[in-house]
Amino acid sequence: MSWKNVRLELAGTREFPNGSAGRAYLLRLPLDERGLIDEGQVVQHPERATVRRHWPNEPDRNGYLVRKPNGWAFAYAQGDPGDGDEFQLEADPLQIGKCVTLIEANGARLPFKVAYCGS
Secondary structure (H helix, E strand, O other): OEEEEEEEEEOOOOOOOOOEEEEEEEEEEEEOOOOOEOHHHHHHOHHHOEEEEEOOOOOOEEEEEEEEOOEEEEEOOOOOOOOOOOEEEOOOOOOOOOEEEEEEOOOOEEEEEEEEEEO
16 A cells, blocks of 8 residues: 555546546545545544645645545545535556546536546
């Protein structure tokens, strides 16, 4: 297990058929050899498991990864349980070139491509 920097970029959608590198999430996560989040490390060092949402024409949003009953979520305020109009990360491996799905609070699913995963 090691802590990795991960960049997720919006993959092809109806609105953005070619995806959008400008719509991205920058994550700092402990990943195991399969590319899955190491929950034990997040519990030990929750302050290290961070997220930064980078979207054009909007201020960046900084937050943390939080554990939810059905997966992981991004929380952008201290004590935020990750329930708002935030994204939930499915339990997909985070490996370069793979797509993962982020689920909005309203149930909408957005595909993101792992553009970078390294130290």
